[in-house]
Amino acid sequence: MTEQDIAQANEALRGKSPLEITRWAIEQGGGRAIVSTNFRPYEAVILHLCTQVQPDIPVLWADHGYNRPATYRHMEELKQRLKLNIKGFVPKVTAAHRDAVEGAIPTPENEEALKKFSAVFKLEPFQRGMRELAPTIWITALRKVQNPNREGMGIVAADGNFGTIKVNPVFHLSDADMEAYLKQHSLPNEWDYFDPAKADEKRECGLHAAWGGTAVAEGARI
DSSP states (O other): OOHHHHHHHHHHHTTSOHHHHHHHHHHHHTTOEEEEOOOOTTHHHHHHHHHHHOTTOEEEEEOOSOOOHHHHHHHHHHHHHHTOEEEEEOOSSOHHHHHHHHOSOOOTTOHHHHHHHHIIIIIHHHHHHHHHHOOSEEEOOOOTTSOGGGTTOOSEEEETTTTEEEEOTTTTOOHHHHHHHHHHTTOOOOOOOOOTTTSSTTSOOSTTSTHHHHHHHHHHTO
């Protein structure tokens, strides 16, 4: 899609429902659409939307190995309830190995260490998954209210890090909207989620930030 195509798509989709946007995205994919997830709060919404349109849509999950027990249990519940076609990818180094050698997970004050951590434990396995699945459309649960970095994004965007078109069907939804969707469809949520690659909710892990492309390349060499 050209920049003009993307601009026109964003204009056309602005007033559409999340389900209509999801249907449009999967149609655009021509059999090569995927959805990614980390099973954080509200992820059940995007997974439910996608499986309503394409029950066997590939679900890319880069499991960094630091998820809490509640998150793994949440994943298993959604996998069974929605019959998710999960495509899981893990780092080349285990969490136990990394912690034994390097110690505690980096804190928000150590940005360079966090970027290295993200590259090895999140971006590299995610890139492996993207290469294997080779999607033309990447559906995400990005929302503009999540952090300041996402306010300027749109429903449709070209993704420079992974060379695909990214579609965000719930981009304009509030937390209240997401809660209402979960309640309407009797879907579970997960509040114990923690992403060590982000360290806090205002920071990007690299998947949706420009620096992620360089970090992926560096992580692949580690």
